Amino acid sequence: MASHDSLKTLSTLEAGGKTYHYYSLPKAAKSLGNIDKLPVSLKVLLENLLRFEDGDTVGEDDIKAMVAWLDERKSTREIAYRPARVLMQDFTGVPAVVDLAAMRDAVAKAGLQPDKINPLSAVDLVIDHSVMVDKFGSPEAFEKNVAIEMERNKERYEFLRWGQKAFDNFRVVPPGTGICHQVNLEYLAKAVWTKEQDGKNFAFPDTLVGTDSHTTMINGLGVLGWGVGGIEAEAAMLGQPVSMLIPEVVGFRLSGKLREGVTATDLVLTVTQMLRAKGVVGKFVEFYGPGLNGLPLADRATIANMAPEYGATCGFFPVDEETLTYMRLTGRDEDVIELAREYSKAQGTWRDDSVEPVFTDTLELDMGDVEPSLAGPKRPQDRVSLSGLNDAFELLMESSGVDKTADPKVAIKGSDATLTHGDVVIAAITSCTNTSNPSVMMAAGLVAKKALAKGLQRKPWVKTSLAPGSKVVTDYLAKAGLDDYLNQLGFDLVGYGCTTCIGNSGPLPDEISEAVDEGDLIVSSVLSGNRNFEGRIHPQVKANWLASPPLVVAYALAGTTRIDLSKDPIGEDNNGEPVYLKDIWPSEAEIKQQVELVVSDMFRKEYGDTLFAGDEHWQSLNIPESLTYEWKDESTYVANPPFFTGIDKPLAPLEDVQGARVLAVFGDSITTDHISPAGAIKPSAPAGEYLQQQGVEVKDFNSYGSRRGNHEVMMRGTFANIRIKNLMVEGSEGGVTRFMPDGDEMSIYDAAMKYQQQDTPLVVLAGKEYGTGSSRDWAAKGTRLLGVKAVIAQSFERIHRSNLVGMGVLPLQFTGDDSHESLGLNGEEVFSLSGISDSIKPGQTIKATAKRTDGSEVSFDLLCRIDTANEVEYYKSGGILHYVLRQLIAA
Template sequence: MSAVNSFGSKDTLTVGSTDYEVYRIDTVEGHDKLPFSLKVLLENLLRTEDGANVTKDQIQALGSWQATAEPDTEIQFSPARVVMQDFTGVPCIVDLATMREAVVELGGDPKKINPLSPAEMVIDHSVIADLFGSENALERNVELEYERNGERYQFLRWGQTAFNDFKVVPPGTGIVHQVNIEYLAQVTFTRTVGGALRAYPDTCVGTDSHTTMVNGLGVLGWGVGGIEAEAAMLGQPVSMLIPKVVGFKLSGAIPTGVTATDVVLTITQMLRKHGVVGKFVEFYGEGVAQVPLANRATIGNMSPEFGSTAAMFPIDDVTLDYLRLTGRSEEQVALVEAYSKLQKLWHDASVEPVFSEYIELDLSTVVPSIAGPKRPQDRVELSRAKEQFVEDLNAYASVDHSKVDAAIEGSFPASDPNGLTPEDEESAHQYSHSSHAPSNVSKPSKVTLDDGSTFTLDHGAVAIAAITSCTNTSNPSVMLAAGLLARNASKKGLKAKPWVKTTLAPGSKVVTDYYAKAGLTEYLEDLGFYTVGYGCTTCIGNSGPLLDEISAAVNDNDLAVTAVLSGNRNFEGRINPDVKMNYLASPPLVIAYALAGSMNFDFEKDALGTDTEGKDVYLADIWPDAAEVQSTIDSSIDTEMFTHEYAGVFDGDARWQNLPTPTGATFEWDAESTYVRKPPYFDGMTMELTPVTSFSGARVLAKLGDSVTTDHISPAGNIKGDTPAGKYLDAHGVARKDYNSYGSRRGNHEIMIRGTFANIRLRNQLLDNVEGGYTRDFTQADAPQSFIYDASQNYQEQGIPLVILGGKEYGSGSSRDWAAKGTSLLGVKAVITESFERIHRSNLIGMGVLPLQFPAGETWESLGLDGTEVISISGVEELNEGRTPKTLHVVAAPSEHSADGKATVEFDAVLRIDTPGEADYYRNGGILQYVLRSLV
């Protein structure tokens, strides 16, 4: 309950026969000029004002928000709930389980450890499209998913039963963000606090960057790292700066033949060009009412791709209609309407809020588009797709410019859309040794499959066509357009090319229901688009392998083959290791490219094939009419589908229910598990605070340059055999084929420590021209090159603290929890940089690591630090007295490994503990220890 109510904002709202306690934002001067998203934050501060972390001054600062000023006011945001997917969510639950054991050791009741804010996890990131194009693909893929992830699922099933306010949506249900908008989100949240039923805006943070999809429903939320998510679950606020808000005005209507995907790719390109990193984007204007809720969600989903923190749509009648359609109760819909109107959160197109910056799109100007070959913002108009592909091929396969010109001019023979004959290879080889450098646009490569069928692969061949990911599978307009296009193509006798891996991964089972009701399932399957799973597949690299024969042809001939997917990310190497070029496209275009079989294809000029009468069939002949798409939506989707599919959403299938699951308040850790292990965060912890102290004798573990990201620090990707993590798995009897990825093993701290600072592109400047997770081990006389993990173990055995030196923007990128957890577990006591990314800085504090900055204008280089020094840091004890010093004194003395004549360097480093809450976390040894003591 809020301890302070400086503005007298507490009031009662009666809806029907129910009274709700509310905090009115109209009690704060300036509220009426605020954008929608900042009104939500204002209510949040009013409700959580405590005079310490949330103050009257912060609330007034938000009310008098200066739209164009650079953000400089830090506030504490308390989300209503936390939503997680299984990759990033498992460590959160591991930590909660570990806290329960720590409570027992401290003499307390383990059942006191529960999420204090409701937490929901959807298991959607573990299904892989191994099988495809067959009736049993879904069943077999789910079987394989359980075989690979049984240990993790047993643990999560225990958590589902052991914790209050923690719910798990089992595998095979849907994608987290689609389940969020279709079921979990409430828009107006209710919770009994201090005996009163309180209503407030539904807000959330999620352990997945695309949490912003729920912004389309008028719910403010975004992706955070695991430490912030854990903190929010445990009732701790998320620190943030009051952001700039970019107003995005929508006008006009989407033309016939243009999809929501085309709109979102256009918006993504516009906002990337404008620059919205760290800002909120908010859509307003007369055009908002013309944007269906599913399209709003599609746009909100892509917020990480255009770089904003959130991409908000306000609440209006479209919102209410969607809530009714998806089975929310009439009582809930009435509350949403009444509360939103009371708090001026209801969209009024006639009122133009004040924004920091303005941008506008006339929807009638949007044209069919794709994006690629490697970034979501690289939009290409479909009419130019072939031309642009041939240009882009330069970067992926050496190209004969004479052939490029021919391709651009459309002079390749129609019978051979890939263009070249084998005879071109010799001339191309000669051309490759000229000053122009590129060689050949074509490498025709013959493939013979097990069934005896043969075909020729070439650069540009579509190896994967995937209707996948939360971005579009939530959207009936594009999903039913795809189904209708499949029907039209199938009836004309068209088939997907035999080299295309065709997959359909709906975001929820409702999609399957409306495909069946519309009679479209058989046509999708006729083209190879069988359901492979309900989860996040191709978009995160869970595309599964290509057929062996195709993979061999691609790799043996160094072919630049392509993937076309209806997802949100197409970065190099992300989709499939055999595929060099990746394109985002709407679901109907995914099917069209499966029929075409190549990116080197012009839909306006090239025929997709011939019909049963031998006539050429073009895309225009099978593209569904917009009116038919809408009538199919109207006749095929009903509320009963949603209420039926979500009635037992937390129950799971027989596999889930039959998992052998531990019971009891504390988890029974399996000593043999290589997936889930008890981390050491609370080892030796007592209820009494251990005073924080200055330290001396520290050595530098890594000396790093500018823009070291959390991807450089945090373990990611596949585990290699010759690394500390690979050696650990070898020692535990895990075969290399079963190593799996760091992401799947995030619940095992032993794996994750070994992968911290192990990125193959990390450049530790303690070494000369060496890339990867290496350092100098100063515990050895000759300070040899060593794995960072191995050196860390030696330092910790000798009780030597460690320091990281860095440059500008240290810890930028995704806010990965293991970037801070791994740093702490390696024995690092302080990170000294020129500047920090905000979230990583707070994460370091949350793991008990001091964030320090060099004096203004100074760097490790300008101060003469080479990393061989012995470092002492003093002044830390002031924190024990409730004060936070502005600086700490650093002394870097030469060691036996330093060059002769090296002088001692001294400076005052700026201590970046910025709020009272952060100081509490550090005094306690970290955020988890702070929460544990406060609960016990």
């Protein structure tokens, strides 16, 4: 807490029969001036600065800069922000815990106690990313998938269970429980956090950072949170502030209400399209307006969840009566709810329609204008109306060079059915985005019920699955009697986890897989998720469409996306009469009747005392009782990374980059899925070859995501996405490049290793929006281990830029209208970068010279995207964790 409190803001309030101390914004306003119109999200940041004012990392000038924001509605001020807690999922959590374990080793080798390395903030890790849809369409699917998951991930889970016991302030929610964001929304979050210090109870806003992009979901509950890389999260755990610029805040005014037949998913896809077009990258979005009065919290959470898709740091909804209603529904204690009310009202952070905040910019949506929608086929911001999906697929075929007049019908072995372009081979009710919302989940069950009554069935080539984000979902579907109807259509429970949305869709049935390959078909998936980037959902599925859960059911019945469900029949009833979507779509009243069956006892039952204990599988895991981890040389899941080698030696000074070669040249929108895939490992890829050399059979490869604790696998998987296109190799797909100056074609990993043998530094060239997508720290870690010194792009995604700095890789941005295309750079050049020294500053100019094969040179300026003074220190130290570790060893 604050050691200065220069504005004398420390106050007390009563709630639930207890006295709480807090740092009062109204008291601060007496010195700072009126802050009533400051966006609520910035009030949360202001309170954070008041609470942590120490005259060093936070000074009075930082506090004043927050209020000065009102004049310019933006700021260039860097602040040190300290969130209350950290949230992790297992894909990003395992490498974070690996780093902590490696740091303990380094501290022990320096002669210090290893438990100097311990989270200082509360950390929750939810195991949710590892279950795959291996089995589906049967009552036994869930139990079989869980058993396979435990067998596949035994090494990882033993490691996490060791961490659960070895580290303080570190809790693990075992597998088979739910998705981290839904567990956070329904249980972990409190709206107002408390902490005892010096014999006093302090109250302050519940805030967090998470190692997953969709941490933003919690903003629907009035909790300020966003995704960071695992690297930043580890630093936050170890007491380092999150260094950030005071953000611009875009106000999004909602009015009206959704029309009959329109879902929260349709709303969020519309909001995503609008905000992406507006341009909100690196900004906060705050929702306000009369439309919030009738907007359920589950709908707000759906909108907040997809902030990464519309590009914002977060999409924030202030605390109001609806927040407290939801907290009561989900079983929070009454004293927690009362504190949330009293604190928010005392601080002026309660939503108040009578005071419209000042925003950097605004836009507005009348929710009555929203229409049924999907998004795809490759990006979540590319909204398509329900009536326009057929046309969108035709455009995809045209752009893919498919002859639309030749419509192949490939026979499916063992069946009378055939498969063709546009057929739906995956229909998945999945992801935290929509399975946290009872209205769309009940709607899916009602569509199933009505479809069966009409005699409809899913098409036999569709792989169907139900993977909700918490056990409460299956509880209320069962209470409503809708689970049976979903089961009859093949939407049996397959697991409680991310599954298809994260790329864990599992294999297609052999006969379907063979038909897709035989016809070189462009087939579709329809999923209720938030991501549909190339190569993410399934390697054989090139068209991936985001949709509401009831539409997922509808497309499983139709079996194709080359259809206009707004007017074309979805199938035929028992009498051979056409059945249309409107015939099986439930009314708002029907959905509301089912949603009223969701009660607090369901949440209390599923989030009881056993949440962190796990089942017998978890409890039977064999773990060592030690402060440091006993690394196993034979493990292909968990390995001691090389990041901290030589950490006890003096820092080498920064030097210019000379004689660098280009590892790869990329176009626009290269995502972290492209850079560090999470899905299947190809046997012929460097990572697949490595695993086979270690005696791992192809059937036991698991996924890249599950092997993030092993740097040998992950560095080989860097730039290994099957859809990534390196422009140095014309017409290529997959992680290939040309080794220069010879021009020999080989894998990016093999080329990087050859360059390392020659002590040749590397750079990567890219276009706009480099690093969009999930907050994937291995996209930066792998880049560093391959020997890349700098990534030169037209623009960077917020988290990935930060992660590159956090791993000691220099993010550099083309200036003006420059690009690798406009400068005629093709990857055959030799690069020099000057201006890199210990005096490097945020935003300085770096001089670049590229020498072409004909001996000519082109010189140009680059913007150094080290954005803050703290990041300079991290970069000098070789990365943020290196900085923290050196500080600890020197203390």
